[in-house]
Structures are given as C-alpha cells and as structure tokens.
Amino acid sequence: MAEPASGAASERTKVRRSAKRGVYDRETIYSILDEALICHVGFAVDDQPFVIPTIHVRVDDKLYLHGSTSSRMMRRLGEGSAACVTVTLLDGLVLARSWFHHSMNYRSVVILARGSAVTDREEKALVFRALVEQVVRGRADDSRAPTEQEADATAVVRFSIDEASAKIRGGPPMDTETDMELPHWAGVVPLALRAGAPLADPTLAPGIVTPKYALDYRRPSNGV
C-alpha cells in the first residue's frame, strides 16, 4: 500500500508490527472512519486507561464525538486530555493450515489527538445532523432536530485527524511453505455487519410506513 504525500502518520502512529499492513493515505483512513458505526475511545484517569465505545462522525478532516454534558469521558476529552480513537472493521476470518498463521481480515484506524470542546451552536448543530446521517443516511430530515435544551445537554468534542494511521489485512492466508502439503482446508470466511428486517416501535401509529433507508440498510462500501 502506498504512502502518499497526504499521509497523516507520525512516529507515534506508525504501524510497528506487520509494517506491510500499515497504510496512511487520508482517503483510506476516511473511508474506514466513515464505514464504521462506532469507535473505541481511549483516555486516562489517574493513570488508568479507559476504553469506551461510542458513535463518531467525520466532517472533513475533523472527527467528532458527542455525549452527555455530565459524562466524565466527555469532560476529560473536552479538556484536551490525551486520547486515542480507534475504529475497527472486521472483514473475515483467515483460516491458515497452522494455528500460528490464523488471522483476521480487517481495516482499522488509530487516531492520536487531544480534543476540544465544541461550544459554537452552529458547529454543534452541524455535528448533530452529521451524526444522524452518518448512522442512517436520510434520517435527519425524517426525525425531529434537537431543541435548544437538548443541544445544551449534549457535549461535543472535536479532534483533528492529523496523527492517524490505518492498518489493513486482506486476502487469503499466508502459510509457510512447509505447511502447504497439510490436508487441512485453508481460506477465508468473510464477515460483515448486516442489517435484519426493521422492527417497528410497538407504539408506532398505524399508517406510518417503514422508510426505505431502514428496509435497505447497509453501510457504505460494506461488501462481502
């Protein structure tokens, strides 16, 4: 994988193990961030790291998280505490002839950054819409936007996607030469997050039809 001039890797985000799996171009990093529904955010409190799953959205070269204003995580992140935001997409199980070479096909992104609390109302409003649309395209115009009170109760933190790297494994198993004669099946079991049939809210008023974005739900470029 190439490492173009637009690369965003630093000494700290350089892929150390399996260096051939490291990719750093922004287009790749953005496509992984955009396909993932959740990220895992790392931050520390008194030397204890915490890793918390949450929704994210990328807008241009910024990544935004949101949460309750009373959340400890949002407070820490908004104060600019050192953070790590990691996104992982599982693409398959790699079944090699040896246990040792078993692996996963995946695409992941690691971002190191210090966040800033977003207080500007217009920026927050843009982020709220982007968050809804990141999860379900078409939903923002088909549901109620936040009241001022709801917006005030929601903290938003902005991260620059400057120090970031992606790591990707794809393709078949890589067995050692001496294992090729073994009688075991080898290959990949593809994996993808798939949507099932939408379940209407039990209190839904009669006559409201299930929208197409729920019936045909899938992630962008999520292909098995």
Added chain:
Amino acid sequence: MAEPASGAASERTKVRRSAKRGVYDRETIYSILDEALICHVGFAVDDQPFVIPTIHVRVDDKLYLHGSTSSRMMRRLGEGSAACVTVTLLDGLVLARSWFHHSMNYRSVVILARGSAVTDREEKALVFRALVEQVVRGRADDSRAPTEQEADATAVVRFSIDEASAKIRGGPPMDTETDMELPHWAGVVPLALRAGAPLADPTLAPGIVTPKYALDYRRPSNGV
C-alpha cells in the same frame, strides 16, 4: 437488570451514565466476551493512551491476549501496566422520533486489570488452542498446532476478570411523550456480524472439501 452476589463491579467500573443499563453478573459478562471476536485494549505509554484491536479468549475467570513477543503492547501488558479491555457487540440502530433519542442497541464489557505474562508452556498451549476454538469451533483439531519455535515467538498475557462491568441497551426507542404524535417512523434496525460463503485459498489442493464449521459459520448466540 439484577446485580447478583457474583457481581464483579468496582467503584471504577460502575456504569456512570445510564445507570439502568449497567449489568454486572458474571454470566452476562462472560457471554458477551465469548460472543465477541475482538476486543479493544487500552494501555498508556508516557501518558498517551493507545487503543488497539486484538483477539481475546476467556478461559474460566481469566481473559487472555496474545501477540508477537516483539510487540510493544504485549510487552507493556505483560509488565502489568494498567490496562482496559473493552468488548462491544452492536445489535441494532435505534431510530427514535427525535435526533436526541437516537441510539444503538449493544452489549459491551469493560475490564480494568493489570496483566501478567504467561510463561508456563502448558498454560500457553491451552491458550493457543482456546484462541483458535474461540474464533472457529472445531478448527484446532483441523489445523497444525504451534511448533516450539512458534510458541516461543508468541507472547501471552493473562488478566483476571475481577473488575468488570457490562452495559446493555436493547428494545425499542424511548421517545419523549410529546414526540409520540410526530409523523416519523420509529423502530430498530437489527444488526449482526454475518458470515458469507467461504473463499478457499487459491493454493488449496484439489479434493479438500470446505468444512462445515466454515460453511455454517456463526457466533454463539448471535441472533437477529
């Protein structure tokens, strides 16, 4: 959700936000750990948190990670650096009538622990088998076990699952009373990690049939 005597929560792992979503019984925590294919591990280097995806396996009340002996993460974890291991299963998109009440259905576990490097060969051998079986049940006996050299090149770290908590959201959206008259569809789009048709290694010898565990692959208790 109940909090039985077997609970493993501490002051640090107590679910702070949405306390009604916190569950702490070991059975629930174990079932989430066992269903998940990967975890996200948090550790710090010079005050910078890192969050790295990796495979885990639970054996009784221990959680094991593995990696290259030359991996910085494995070294840090094996030294007993404060760590956080988080596992998240996405079960659905919760589409409420308001943006504010949009949510996800999920099951997650957060474990705080300091790891210990496993050096005992027998314990390592058990863990290697458990790791393969955790990913694909039935695969360990249908592929080659590690050589001594491969075992020596693989670091294993053990964590006690003592300080742990689970967080679960399930069911329909929870809209506010005043939104119930809105004309928007509301409900859940179920999500699950699904396997596609296995892809045989291009170098697979003719006559080796695709095993049933690859053809019918699914996670334990992964139901949409």
